[in-house]
Amino acid sequence: MATVIFLVLFLAVLLLALRPVWGPKEPFPEPPRREELLRELEVLKEEVQNLEGEEKKLALARVVELERALDGWRPPEPRPFNPWPVALALGVVVLLGVGLWRYTLPRLPGETTVTARAEARELKALQDKAKRTGEVADLLAWGRRAYELQAFDQAAEAYLAVLKKDPTNIEAVRR
Structure with missing residues:
Protein backbone atom coordinates (compact mmCIF):
# COMPACT_ATOMS: atom_id res chain seq x y z
CA MET A 1 0.00 0.00 0.00
CA ALA A 2 2.84 2.36 0.83
CA THR A 3 4.36 1.65 -2.58
CA VAL A 4 1.15 2.66 -4.34
CA ILE A 5 0.93 5.88 -2.34
CA PHE A 6 4.59 6.61 -3.09
CA LEU A 7 4.06 6.01 -6.81
CA VAL A 8 0.97 8.25 -6.90
CA LEU A 9 2.84 11.04 -5.11
CA PHE A 10 5.85 10.57 -7.38
CA LEU A 11 3.70 10.81 -10.52
CA ALA A 12 1.93 13.90 -9.18
CA VAL A 13 5.25 15.62 -8.48
CA LEU A 14 6.56 14.57 -11.89
CA LEU A 15 3.50 16.02 -13.63
CA LEU A 16 3.82 19.27 -11.69
CA ALA A 17 7.51 19.50 -12.55
CA LEU A 18 6.90 18.85 -16.26
CA ARG A 19 3.88 21.15 -16.55
CA PRO A 20 5.90 24.13 -17.87
CA VAL A 21 7.24 21.95 -20.68
CA TRP A 22 3.70 21.28 -21.90
CA GLY A 23 2.66 24.92 -21.52
CA PRO A 24 2.48 27.56 -24.24
CA LYS A 25 5.19 27.24 -26.85
CA GLU A 26 5.85 31.01 -27.05
CA PRO A 27 6.39 32.41 -23.58
CA PHE A 28 7.25 35.91 -24.89
CA PRO A 29 5.05 38.01 -27.20
CA GLU A 30 6.51 39.14 -30.49
CA PRO A 31 8.13 42.56 -30.26
CA PRO A 75 9.23 31.40 -33.81
CA PRO A 76 11.29 28.34 -34.59
CA GLU A 77 9.52 25.25 -35.83
CA PRO A 78 8.57 22.96 -32.95
CA ARG A 79 10.73 19.91 -32.70
CA PRO A 80 9.05 16.56 -33.23
CA PHE A 81 8.40 14.47 -30.15
CA ASN A 82 11.40 12.31 -29.29
CA PRO A 83 10.39 9.22 -27.27
CA TRP A 84 13.94 8.26 -26.24
CA PRO A 85 14.28 10.57 -23.22
CA VAL A 86 10.89 9.45 -21.92
CA ALA A 87 11.79 5.79 -22.44
CA LEU A 88 15.14 6.32 -20.72
CA ALA A 89 13.52 8.06 -17.75
CA LEU A 90 10.90 5.32 -17.42
CA GLY A 91 13.61 2.67 -17.62
CA VAL A 92 15.57 4.34 -14.83
CA VAL A 93 12.42 4.61 -12.68
CA VAL A 94 11.59 0.94 -13.29
CA LEU A 95 15.13 -0.19 -12.46
CA LEU A 96 15.14 1.96 -9.34
CA GLY A 97 11.78 0.52 -8.30
CA VAL A 98 12.93 -3.05 -8.85
CA GLY A 99 16.10 -2.38 -6.87
CA LEU A 100 14.19 -0.81 -4.01
CA TRP A 101 11.63 -3.61 -4.03
CA ARG A 102 14.29 -6.32 -4.05
CA TYR A 103 16.64 -4.93 -1.43
CA THR A 104 14.45 -2.97 1.00
CA LEU A 105 11.40 -5.16 1.58
CA PRO A 106 10.82 -6.20 5.17
CA ARG A 107 12.28 -9.62 5.83
CA LEU A 108 10.97 -12.49 7.87
CA PRO A 109 12.63 -13.25 11.21
CA GLY A 110 15.89 -15.00 10.41
CA GLU A 111 15.91 -13.88 6.81
CA THR A 112 19.02 -12.05 5.72
CA THR A 113 20.02 -10.60 2.39
CA VAL A 114 21.56 -13.93 1.38
CA THR A 115 18.64 -16.17 2.36
CA ALA A 116 15.44 -16.67 0.49
CA ARG A 117 12.01 -16.72 2.05
CA ALA A 118 11.76 -20.51 1.96
CA GLU A 119 15.06 -20.82 3.82
CA ALA A 120 13.88 -18.27 6.38
CA ARG A 121 10.66 -20.22 6.95
CA GLU A 122 12.66 -23.43 7.33
CA LEU A 123 14.98 -21.76 9.82
CA LYS A 124 12.02 -20.35 11.75
CA ALA A 125 10.43 -23.82 11.89
CA LEU A 126 13.67 -25.35 13.21
CA GLN A 127 13.96 -22.57 15.79
CA ASP A 128 10.38 -23.07 16.98
CA LYS A 129 10.85 -26.83 17.23
CA ALA A 130 14.16 -26.47 19.09
CA LYS A 131 12.72 -23.98 21.58
CA ARG A 132 9.59 -26.08 22.05
CA THR A 133 11.36 -29.42 22.67
CA GLY A 134 14.65 -28.13 24.05
CA GLU A 135 16.44 -31.30 22.92
CA VAL A 136 20.11 -31.12 22.00
CA ALA A 137 19.51 -32.74 18.59
CA ASP A 138 16.90 -30.13 17.65
CA LEU A 139 19.10 -27.29 18.89
CA LEU A 140 22.04 -28.67 16.87
CA ALA A 141 19.87 -28.96 13.74
CA TRP A 142 18.79 -25.35 14.16
CA GLY A 143 22.38 -24.21 14.78
CA ARG A 144 23.74 -26.13 11.76
CA ARG A 145 21.11 -24.74 9.40
CA ALA A 146 21.57 -21.19 10.70
CA TYR A 147 25.34 -21.56 10.28
CA GLU A 148 24.89 -22.82 6.70
CA LEU A 149 22.66 -19.86 5.87
CA GLN A 150 25.14 -17.46 7.49
CA ALA A 151 22.62 -16.32 10.09
CA PHE A 152 25.34 -16.26 12.71
CA ASP A 153 23.29 -14.57 15.42
CA GLN A 154 20.80 -17.46 15.41
CA ALA A 155 23.59 -20.02 15.11
CA ALA A 156 25.28 -18.53 18.18
CA GLU A 157 22.00 -18.58 20.08
CA ALA A 158 21.42 -22.24 19.18
CA TYR A 159 24.96 -23.34 20.04
CA LEU A 160 24.85 -21.45 23.37
CA ALA A 161 21.64 -23.31 24.23
CA VAL A 162 23.39 -26.60 23.32
CA LEU A 163 26.35 -25.72 25.55
CA LYS A 164 24.03 -24.98 28.47
CA LYS A 165 22.58 -28.48 28.17
CA ASP A 166 25.75 -30.33 27.07
CA PRO A 167 28.95 -28.39 27.86
CA THR A 168 31.13 -31.09 26.26
CA ASN A 169 29.50 -30.98 22.81
CA ILE A 170 32.43 -30.59 20.40
CA GLU A 171 30.47 -29.04 17.53
CA ALA A 172 28.92 -26.35 19.75
CA VAL A 173 32.29 -25.52 21.32
CA ARG A 174 34.00 -25.33 17.93
CA ARG A 175 31.44 -23.04 16.28
Missing part, protein backbone atom coordinates in the same frame (compact mmCIF):
# COMPACT_ATOMS: atom_id res chain seq x y z
CA PRO A 32 6.15 45.52 -31.67
CA ARG A 33 8.89 46.16 -34.20
CA ARG A 34 7.54 43.31 -36.32
CA GLU A 35 4.44 45.36 -37.17
CA GLU A 36 6.62 48.27 -38.26
CA LEU A 37 8.73 46.00 -40.45
CA LEU A 38 5.63 44.51 -42.09
CA ARG A 39 4.26 47.99 -42.92
CA GLU A 40 7.61 49.10 -44.31
CA LEU A 41 7.82 45.93 -46.41
CA GLU A 42 4.37 46.56 -47.92
CA VAL A 43 5.27 50.15 -48.75
CA LEU A 44 8.56 49.08 -50.33
CA LYS A 45 6.88 46.41 -52.47
CA GLU A 46 4.45 49.03 -53.82
CA GLU A 47 7.31 51.44 -54.54
CA VAL A 48 9.41 48.75 -56.29
CA GLN A 49 6.73 48.42 -58.97
CA ASN A 50 7.11 52.11 -59.88
CA LEU A 51 10.92 52.31 -59.65
CA GLU A 52 13.48 51.53 -62.36
CA GLY A 53 17.23 50.94 -62.62
CA GLU A 54 19.56 51.45 -59.69
CA GLU A 55 16.83 52.69 -57.37
CA LYS A 56 14.83 49.49 -57.99
CA LYS A 57 17.89 47.35 -57.13
CA LEU A 58 18.40 49.26 -53.85
CA ALA A 59 14.71 48.94 -52.97
CA LEU A 60 14.74 45.19 -53.74
CA ALA A 61 17.85 44.80 -51.55
CA ARG A 62 15.99 46.59 -48.75
CA VAL A 63 12.98 44.25 -49.29
CA VAL A 64 15.26 41.22 -48.96
CA GLU A 65 16.82 42.72 -45.84
CA LEU A 66 13.39 43.31 -44.29
CA GLU A 67 12.21 39.80 -45.15
CA ARG A 68 15.30 38.35 -43.51
CA ALA A 69 14.69 40.49 -40.42
CA LEU A 70 11.11 39.26 -40.33
CA ASP A 71 12.30 35.66 -40.64
CA GLY A 72 14.35 36.23 -37.50
CA TRP A 73 11.21 37.18 -35.60
CA ARG A 74 9.34 34.02 -36.50
Whole structure:
Protein backbone atom coordinates (compact mmCIF):
# COMPACT_ATOMS: atom_id res chain seq x y z
CA MET A 1 0.00 0.00 0.00
CA ALA A 2 2.84 2.36 0.83
CA THR A 3 4.36 1.65 -2.58
CA VAL A 4 1.15 2.66 -4.34
CA ILE A 5 0.93 5.88 -2.34
CA PHE A 6 4.59 6.61 -3.09
CA LEU A 7 4.06 6.01 -6.81
CA VAL A 8 0.97 8.25 -6.90
CA LEU A 9 2.84 11.04 -5.11
CA PHE A 10 5.85 10.57 -7.38
CA LEU A 11 3.70 10.81 -10.52
CA ALA A 12 1.93 13.90 -9.18
CA VAL A 13 5.25 15.62 -8.48
CA LEU A 14 6.56 14.57 -11.89
CA LEU A 15 3.50 16.02 -13.63
CA LEU A 16 3.82 19.27 -11.69
CA ALA A 17 7.51 19.50 -12.55
CA LEU A 18 6.90 18.85 -16.26
CA ARG A 19 3.88 21.15 -16.55
CA PRO A 20 5.90 24.13 -17.87
CA VAL A 21 7.24 21.95 -20.68
CA TRP A 22 3.70 21.28 -21.90
CA GLY A 23 2.66 24.92 -21.52
CA PRO A 24 2.48 27.56 -24.24
CA LYS A 25 5.19 27.24 -26.85
CA GLU A 26 5.85 31.01 -27.05
CA PRO A 27 6.39 32.41 -23.58
CA PHE A 28 7.25 35.91 -24.89
CA PRO A 29 5.05 38.01 -27.20
CA GLU A 30 6.51 39.14 -30.49
CA PRO A 31 8.13 42.56 -30.26
CA PRO A 32 6.15 45.52 -31.67
CA ARG A 33 8.89 46.16 -34.20
CA ARG A 34 7.54 43.31 -36.32
CA GLU A 35 4.44 45.36 -37.17
CA GLU A 36 6.62 48.27 -38.26
CA LEU A 37 8.73 46.00 -40.45
CA LEU A 38 5.63 44.51 -42.09
CA ARG A 39 4.26 47.99 -42.92
CA GLU A 40 7.61 49.10 -44.31
CA LEU A 41 7.82 45.93 -46.41
CA GLU A 42 4.37 46.56 -47.92
CA VAL A 43 5.27 50.15 -48.75
CA LEU A 44 8.56 49.08 -50.33
CA LYS A 45 6.88 46.41 -52.47
CA GLU A 46 4.45 49.03 -53.82
CA GLU A 47 7.31 51.44 -54.54
CA VAL A 48 9.41 48.75 -56.29
CA GLN A 49 6.73 48.42 -58.97
CA ASN A 50 7.11 52.11 -59.88
CA LEU A 51 10.92 52.31 -59.65
CA GLU A 52 13.48 51.53 -62.36
CA GLY A 53 17.23 50.94 -62.62
CA GLU A 54 19.56 51.45 -59.69
CA GLU A 55 16.83 52.69 -57.37
CA LYS A 56 14.83 49.49 -57.99
CA LYS A 57 17.89 47.35 -57.13
CA LEU A 58 18.40 49.26 -53.85
CA ALA A 59 14.71 48.94 -52.97
CA LEU A 60 14.74 45.19 -53.74
CA ALA A 61 17.85 44.80 -51.55
CA ARG A 62 15.99 46.59 -48.75
CA VAL A 63 12.98 44.25 -49.29
CA VAL A 64 15.26 41.22 -48.96
CA GLU A 65 16.82 42.72 -45.84
CA LEU A 66 13.39 43.31 -44.29
CA GLU A 67 12.21 39.80 -45.15
CA ARG A 68 15.30 38.35 -43.51
CA ALA A 69 14.69 40.49 -40.42
CA LEU A 70 11.11 39.26 -40.33
CA ASP A 71 12.30 35.66 -40.64
CA GLY A 72 14.35 36.23 -37.50
CA TRP A 73 11.21 37.18 -35.60
CA ARG A 74 9.34 34.02 -36.50
CA PRO A 75 9.23 31.40 -33.81
CA PRO A 76 11.29 28.34 -34.59
CA GLU A 77 9.52 25.25 -35.83
CA PRO A 78 8.57 22.96 -32.95
CA ARG A 79 10.73 19.91 -32.70
CA PRO A 80 9.05 16.56 -33.23
CA PHE A 81 8.40 14.47 -30.15
CA ASN A 82 11.40 12.31 -29.29
CA PRO A 83 10.39 9.22 -27.27
CA TRP A 84 13.94 8.26 -26.24
CA PRO A 85 14.28 10.57 -23.22
CA VAL A 86 10.89 9.45 -21.92
CA ALA A 87 11.79 5.79 -22.44
CA LEU A 88 15.14 6.32 -20.72
CA ALA A 89 13.52 8.06 -17.75
CA LEU A 90 10.90 5.32 -17.42
CA GLY A 91 13.61 2.67 -17.62
CA VAL A 92 15.57 4.34 -14.83
CA VAL A 93 12.42 4.61 -12.68
CA VAL A 94 11.59 0.94 -13.29
CA LEU A 95 15.13 -0.19 -12.46
CA LEU A 96 15.14 1.96 -9.34
CA GLY A 97 11.78 0.52 -8.30
CA VAL A 98 12.93 -3.05 -8.85
CA GLY A 99 16.10 -2.38 -6.87
CA LEU A 100 14.19 -0.81 -4.01
CA TRP A 101 11.63 -3.61 -4.03
CA ARG A 102 14.29 -6.32 -4.05
CA TYR A 103 16.64 -4.93 -1.43
CA THR A 104 14.45 -2.97 1.00
CA LEU A 105 11.40 -5.16 1.58
CA PRO A 106 10.82 -6.20 5.17
CA ARG A 107 12.28 -9.62 5.83
CA LEU A 108 10.97 -12.49 7.87
CA PRO A 109 12.63 -13.25 11.21
CA GLY A 110 15.89 -15.00 10.41
CA GLU A 111 15.91 -13.88 6.81
CA THR A 112 19.02 -12.05 5.72
CA THR A 113 20.02 -10.60 2.39
CA VAL A 114 21.56 -13.93 1.38
CA THR A 115 18.64 -16.17 2.36
CA ALA A 116 15.44 -16.67 0.49
CA ARG A 117 12.01 -16.72 2.05
CA ALA A 118 11.76 -20.51 1.96
CA GLU A 119 15.06 -20.82 3.82
CA ALA A 120 13.88 -18.27 6.38
CA ARG A 121 10.66 -20.22 6.95
CA GLU A 122 12.66 -23.43 7.33
CA LEU A 123 14.98 -21.76 9.82
CA LYS A 124 12.02 -20.35 11.75
CA ALA A 125 10.43 -23.82 11.89
CA LEU A 126 13.67 -25.35 13.21
CA GLN A 127 13.96 -22.57 15.79
CA ASP A 128 10.38 -23.07 16.98
CA LYS A 129 10.85 -26.83 17.23
CA ALA A 130 14.16 -26.47 19.09
CA LYS A 131 12.72 -23.98 21.58
CA ARG A 132 9.59 -26.08 22.05
CA THR A 133 11.36 -29.42 22.67
CA GLY A 134 14.65 -28.13 24.05
CA GLU A 135 16.44 -31.30 22.92
CA VAL A 136 20.11 -31.12 22.00
CA ALA A 137 19.51 -32.74 18.59
CA ASP A 138 16.90 -30.13 17.65
CA LEU A 139 19.10 -27.29 18.89
CA LEU A 140 22.04 -28.67 16.87
CA ALA A 141 19.87 -28.96 13.74
CA TRP A 142 18.79 -25.35 14.16
CA GLY A 143 22.38 -24.21 14.78
CA ARG A 144 23.74 -26.13 11.76
CA ARG A 145 21.11 -24.74 9.40
CA ALA A 146 21.57 -21.19 10.70
CA TYR A 147 25.34 -21.56 10.28
CA GLU A 148 24.89 -22.82 6.70
CA LEU A 149 22.66 -19.86 5.87
CA GLN A 150 25.14 -17.46 7.49
CA ALA A 151 22.62 -16.32 10.09
CA PHE A 152 25.34 -16.26 12.71
CA ASP A 153 23.29 -14.57 15.42
CA GLN A 154 20.80 -17.46 15.41
CA ALA A 155 23.59 -20.02 15.11
CA ALA A 156 25.28 -18.53 18.18
CA GLU A 157 22.00 -18.58 20.08
CA ALA A 158 21.42 -22.24 19.18
CA TYR A 159 24.96 -23.34 20.04
CA LEU A 160 24.85 -21.45 23.37
CA ALA A 161 21.64 -23.31 24.23
CA VAL A 162 23.39 -26.60 23.32
CA LEU A 163 26.35 -25.72 25.55
CA LYS A 164 24.03 -24.98 28.47
CA LYS A 165 22.58 -28.48 28.17
CA ASP A 166 25.75 -30.33 27.07
CA PRO A 167 28.95 -28.39 27.86
CA THR A 168 31.13 -31.09 26.26
CA ASN A 169 29.50 -30.98 22.81
CA ILE A 170 32.43 -30.59 20.40
CA GLU A 171 30.47 -29.04 17.53
CA ALA A 172 28.92 -26.35 19.75
CA VAL A 173 32.29 -25.52 21.32
CA ARG A 174 34.00 -25.33 17.93
CA ARG A 175 31.44 -23.04 16.28
